[in-house]
Structures are given as structure tokens and as C-alpha cells.
Amino acid sequence: xxxxxxxxxxxxxxxxxxxxxxxxxxxxxxxxxxxxxxxxxxxxxxxxxxxxxxxxxxxxxxxxxxxxxxxxxxxxxxxxxxxxxxxxxxxxxxxxxxxxxxxxxxxxxxxxxxxxxxxxxxxxxxxxxxxxxxxxxxxxxxxxxxxxxxxxxxxxxxxxxxxxxxxxxxxxxxxxxxxxxxxxxxxxxxxxxxxxxxxxxxxxxxxxxxxxxxxxxxxxxxxxxxxxxxxxxxxxxxxxxxxxxxxxxxxxxxxxxxxxxxxxxxxxxxxxxxxxxxxxxxxxxxxxxxxxxxxxxxxxxxxxxxxxxxxxxxxxxxxxxxxxxxxxxxxxxxxxxxxxxxxxxxxxxxxxxxxxxxxxxxxxxxx
Amino acid sequence: xxxxxxxxxxxxxxxxxxxxxxxxxxxxxxxxxxxxxxxxxxxxxxxxxxxxxxxxxxxxxxxxxxxxxxxxxxxxxxxxxxxxxxxxxxxxxxxxxxxxxxxxxxxxxxxxxxxxxxxxxxxxxxxxxxxxxxxxxxxxxxxxxxxxxxxxxxxxxxxxxxxxxxxxxxxxxxxxxxxxxxxxxxxxxxxxxxxxxxxxxxxxxxxxxxxxxxxxxxxxxxxxxxxxxx
Numbered sequence: 001x002x003x004x005x006x007x008x009x010x011x012x013x014x015x016x017x018x019x020x021x022x023x024x025x026x027x028x029x030x031x032x033x034x035x036x037x038x039x040x041x042x043x044x045x046x047x048x049x050x051x052x053x054x055x056x057x058x059x060x061x062x063x064x065x066x067x068x069x070x071x072x073x074x075x076x077x078x079x080x081x082x083x084x085x086x087x088x089x090x091x092x093x094x095x096x097x098x099x100x101x102x103x104x105x106x107x108x109x110x111x112x113x114x115x116x117x118x119x120x121x122x123x124x125x126x127x128x129x130x131x132x133x134x135x136x137x138x139x140x141x142x143x144x145x146x147x148x149x150x151x152x153x154x155x156x157x158x159x160x161x162x163x164x165x166x167x168x169x170x171x172x173x174x175x176x177x178x179x180x181x182x183x184x185x186x187x188x189x190x191x192x193x194x195x196x197x198x199x200x201x202x203x204x205x206x207x208x209x210x211x212x213x214x215x216x217x218x219x220x221x222x223x224x225x226x227x228x229x230x231x232x233x234x235x236x237x238x239x240x241x242x243x244x245x246x247x248x249x250x251x252x253x254x255x256x257x258x259x260x261x262x263x264x265x266x267x268x269x270x271x272x273x274x275x276x277x278x279x280x281x282x283x284x285x286x287x288x289x290x291x292x293x294x295x296x297x298x299x300x301x302x303x304x305x306x307x308x309x310x311x312x313x314x315x316x317x318x319x320x321x322x323x324x325x326x327x328x329x330x331x332x333x334x335x336x337x338x339x340x341x342x343x344x345x346x347x348x349x350x351x352x353x354x355x356x357x358x359x360x361x362x363x364x365x366x367x
Numbered sequence: 368x369x370x371x372x373x374x375x376x377x378x379x380x381x382x383x384x385x386x387x388x389x390x391x392x393x394x395x396x397x398x399x400x401x402x403x404x405x406x407x408x409x410x411x412x413x414x415x416x417x418x419x420x421x422x423x424x425x426x427x428x429x430x431x432x433x434x435x436x437x438x439x440x441x442x443x444x445x446x447x448x449x450x451x452x453x454x455x456x457x458x459x460x461x462x463x464x465x466x467x468x469x470x471x472x473x474x475x476x477x478x479x480x481x482x483x484x485x486x487x488x489x490x491x492x493x494x495x496x497x498x499x500x501x502x503x504x505x506x507x508x509x510x511x512x513x514x515x516x517x518x519x520x521x522x523x524x525x526x527x528x529x530x531x532x533x534x535x536x537x538x539x540x541x542x543x544x545x546x547x548x549x550x551x552x553x554x555x556x557x558x559x560x561x562x563x564x565x566x567x568x569x570x571x572x573x574x575x576x577x578x579x580x581x582x583x584x585x586x587x588x589x590x591x592x593x594x595x596x597x
Contacts, residue, residue: 047487052467052468053465053468054464054465054466054467054468057464057465058464058594058595058596061460061464061595061596062595064460065595075406075407075408077406077408084486097487098485098487098488100524100526101526102470102471102473103473103495103497103504103506104485104488104495104506104508104524105471106483106485120465124460124464126456127456127457127460127463127464128460128595129456130456130460131456133453133456136406136407138406138408146486147484147486178445182445183452184452184454185452185453185454186454187445187446188446188453191406191442191446203486203489203513204489204513204514204515205511205512205513205514205515205516205517206515206516206517207513209484209486229437229438229441230438230441230442230445232438232442269431271434271435271438272438274412302425302427302428302431303419303428303431303432304419306412306415306416306419308408308412309408322529322531323531353415354411354414354415357406357407357408357411357412358408367589
């Protein structure tokens with residue numbers, strides 16, 4: 001009796017401790033084996049090939065119609081990729097992608113026109129989401145750090161100066177767009193952000209047309225300095241040639257001296273920067289590259305990257321597989337891309353994070 | 368141990384049941400948290416940052432994360448700012464869609480322009496020809512294909528079909544430019560000044576301007592995507 005009594009107390013104490021741990025533990029929504037399931041409903045992002053208002057309205061209407069047809073509150077991020085930044089006769093704008101419905105002509109859109117066109121997208125979403133007043137779309141107004149702004153003077157200081165101009169204007173455009181959303185009453189369902197596809201590899205002909213970190217950081221820093229503290233941008237680029245582990249010595253090359261520190265900075269370190277990287281490759285390699293950048297940040301720069309989501313190009317590959325052989329290995333489904341990113345960042349305590357919220361898959365506006 | 372279990376079997380069962388019940392309740396009653404203003408990612412990101420902030424011991428990291436967090440909170444505040452003037456939704460969205468822009472007038476013929484990189488077509492283009500062949504609108508570019516090594520080439524696109532292809536001219540120098548057209552027979556010139564002929568209808572370079580090649584059969588047109596507002 002004397003022996004059994006302490007045992008009983010011990011057992012009860014153990015059970016009490018277990019019970020209290022259970023009661024205090026964080027709330028788990030799913031059993032552990034389902035921790036990466038389900039991936040978020042993916043949205044469709046677009047390479048913009050025709051910026052006419054009715055075309056933009058239709059794109060927004062498509063997403064609004066979809067969201068209204070699904071029970072509950074949907075929350076999407078879409079990137080509208082307006083192509084490369086371009087200057088014609090001193091007027092700043094973008095050269096959008098070639099339009100197959102108009103002789104592959106590339107429209108030049110000024111900042112004022114981009115601003116008008118993204119509002120039409122938002123209006124289309126608002127109009128077509130009908131009775132659904134709770135679903136939400138974050139619209140990333142996208143560009144790229146590709147090409148030389150239509151300049152013959154490709155001196156780095158000249159290009160950086162233009163990148164600074166563009167970054168400042170881009171932040172202003174995002175702010176004005178959100179002010180419009182607020183004053184129009186749309187902001188419960190619409191948020192505008194900047195977006196930029198930052199890369200640096202050679203084109204297939206061996207020529208470097210993407211920009212250096214010196215030029216590109218001109219854009220990000222100017223965005224940061226002019227965002228009014230209320231605008232952000234997403235980097236939806238690729239980590240070209242990056243290693244799959246953190247490396248203080250890695251640099252892409254001497255022409256494009258990108259380091260993991262640069263990638264971290266433009267994707268997360270700059271205050272308005274958030275990341276929704278391209279996770280195209282079927283073997284998960286791109287996700288491991290991004291996890292390595294995050295770990296680099298965690299080890300050396302003070303913070304891992306909290307990824308907002310993943311971008312894939314399954315639909316673009318479905319449209320143009322015949323003319324793009326790289327699609328054979330770069331056509332992750334949205335669920336695969338998102339899942340690879342989740343697996344890569346959660347494989348390491350230095351990079352683990354809550355599940356990324358978004359999955360978006362890009363396609364051409366026209367086949 | 369056995370004696371203990373024998374003595375209090377119902378207590379063990381009861382306590383285990385309570386624990387399992389608690390776990391189930393925790394799982395099944397997971398809340399739908401109050402819907403925050405704006406996109407949920409902002410709130411979720413903010414929560415993730417707050418969690419990191421709570422365990423951080425590095426002042427630099429804390430300052431960095433706090434600034435990110437502040438930015439997200441400001442966005443939330445902005446997104447929730449227009450509850451007072453939310454407009455009504457249209458009963459028929461298609462009735463108020465913007466008017467379609469008039470289709471640009473298409474001028475058949477040759478157009479030359481300063482060389483420009485078409486990254487989506489993997490080419491650096493110098494010129495374009497447009498025209499109708501067998502009732503289908505065809506666009507042809509000439510320029511340099513951005514491959515390793517770069518190749519002078521011609522691109523052919525038949526509108527609204529899957530008929531699109533690149534025709535390299537390995538024997539040409541650097542780049543090609545369309546200089547004139549006779550119907551669908553194009554005269555091109557490379558950087559060295561050498562002349563080439565390309566028959567768009569036959570999709571082939573000609574060995575001489577007089578060569579006659581059979582016209583290719585047209586591919587079927589694509590099924591149009593359903594209109595959001597028919």
C-alpha cells in the first residue's frame with residue numbers, strides 16, 4: 001500500500017502534465033501527416049499582351065466569377081506582368097508582350113495607362129464577384145529587370161538612374177491605385193502591390209540583358225523610399241544559378257555579380273519586399289535554391305524569408321509547349337510548386353515558416 | 368503497475384477518454400478566426416512575424432521584423448478604410464463592361480524598325496511582314512534567333528492557329544531584314560548584304576527568286592475560348 005500510493009500519484013501527475021500540455025498546445029487544424037494539405041486554390045496570373053480596358057476588365061471578371069462560384073471567402077494573389085520597363089522620347093512606361101491578335105505588335109503603355117488598366121482589372125473583379133463581398137484579390141502590378149530601358153547608353157550609372165526613376169514611379173503608381181480603391185469603396189476586396197521579376201542569367205545567345213544588382217537595387221531602393229510606408233512589392237523571379245545551401249563566397253559571375261545577400265535583399269531585406277518565387281522545375285531544385293537564400297538570411301542577415309507563396313507556369317506551358325522545349329522540365333503544377341517550396345523551407349529549422357498563403361500560375365493572355 | 372491498473376481501470380479509461388475528447392474538440396472546433404480586413408496573407412504574415420519577434424534575442428532582427436510588421440499593419444488599416452462608401456454591385460456585370468476598342472487596321476506589307484528584343488519569342492527582330500494567305504492572316508518577323516550560337520532567322524505565325532515556327536538561315540550572316548515582298552515571297556538581306564528569298568506560303572527559303580514550291584495546307588483554326596460576356 002505504501003509502495004503503490006506513490007506510484008499512483010506519479011501516474012496521475014504524469015497524466016495531469018500530459019493533459020495540461022494538450023490543453024496549452026497550439027491549435028492544430030489537421031493531423032500531422034496532412035500538414036501540407038491542401039495547397040491553396042491557385043489563381044491565374046497573366047503575361048499581358050493587350051492592355052485594352054475591355055481585355056483587362058475581362059481578366060478581372062474571370063477571377064471574380066470564379067471566386068463568386070466557390071463557397072466561402074477566396075483570397076488570391078495575381079501578378080499582371082506588363083513586361084519590361086521602357087522609355088520612348090523621355091516618356092516612361094512598359095513594353096508589354098507581343099500580341100498574337102494584332103500581328104505580334106508590342107504596345108507601349110505609359111504609367112498613366114498602366115494605372116488605368118489595372119483599375120479595369122480590379123473593376124472587372126468587383127463587378128463579376130457579384131454577391132460575394134468577402135473574397136479578395138491582391139493585384140501585383142508586374143514588371144521585370146530585363147533589358148536596358150530602350151537606352152543605347154548602357155553605362156551602369158545611367159541604367160541605375162533610370163531604374164531609380166522607375167522604382168519611384170512604380171511605388172507612386174501602387175499608392176495612387178490603392179487610394180483609388182479606398183475612395184471607390186473597392187478596398188475591401190482589392191489591394192494593389194508592385195511586383196517585379198528579378199533575374200540575371202544570360203539569354204540563350206550568351207548576351208546579358210537582365211540587370212545587375214547595382215541597377216536592380218536602384219529600383220527596389222527607390223520603391224522603398226517612395227512607398228509611403230503603405231505599399232509593398234513581390235519579387236516573382238528566379239534565383240538563377242544559386243546554390244542549394246548558404247554560401248558567403250557564391251557570386252553568379254563577374255558580369256552579373258549577384259550574391260545570395262543581394263537576392264535576400266531584393267526579396268525580403270528591403271522593407272517593402274515580399275517573395276513569391278518561380279518554382280517551375282519538376283525536381284524541386286528551384287525551391288531548394290530559395291530555401292538556401294532564406295537560410296542565408298537567417299544565418300547572416302537577421303531574418304529568414306517568410307515566403308508569401310509560389311508561382312508556377314503550368315498553363316503557359318500548356319499554351320506553348322511546342323515552341324518551348326524547356327517546359328519538359330519546368331512545368332510544375334501549382335500544387336507541386338507550392339508543395340516543393342513548403343518542403344524545402346520546412347526541412348530546416350533556420351527556414352521553417354507557416355504555410356505560404358498563395359499559389360499562382362501564370363499564362364499568356366492569348367495563346 | 369498491473370495492480371494499479373486493476374485497481375483503477377475506470378479512472379484510466381476515463382482520463383484517457385477526457386484527453387482524447389479534448390484533442391478532438393481542439394481539432395474540430397478550430398475556429399474560424401475573425402476575418403481580418405484585407406487579404407488574409409497580410410494577417411498571416413503579420414502573425415508569423417510576431418511569432419518570430421517574440422523569440423528573437425537579436426536587436427537588429429527585432430528592428431527589422433518590427434518594420435516589416437508595421438508595414439503590414441498599415442496595409443491592413445488602409446484596406447479596412449472604405450467600409451462607408453462601398454458601392455452596390457451591378458445586377459448584370461456584362462452590361463457595364465467597357466466598350467471594346469476598335470480593332471486596329473491591319474496594313475499588309477513590310478515594316479522595318481530598329482532592332483528590338485522580343486524576349487517572349489526569343490528573337491531580336493528587325494522587320495515584319497503581314498498579309499493574308501489562303502484566307503488566314505500571317506505575320507512574319509525577320510531577325511536573329513537568340514540561341515547559342517545566334518542564328519539569322521524568320522518567324523512565321525498564322526493567326527488563331529497553332530501554326531508557328533522559326534526558320535533559321537544558317538548560311539546568312541548575323542541577322543536578316545525583310546526588304547520587300549512580292550505577294551507572299553519575301554526578299555531578305557543579311558548583315559553582309561547577301562540576298563535571300565523566303566516563300567511564306569511554302570515555309571521555305573528559295574534557291575532562286577523564280578523557284579516555285581508547293582503551298583502548305585493550312586492548319587485548322589483554334590477553338591475560341593469562351594467569352595466571359597457572350
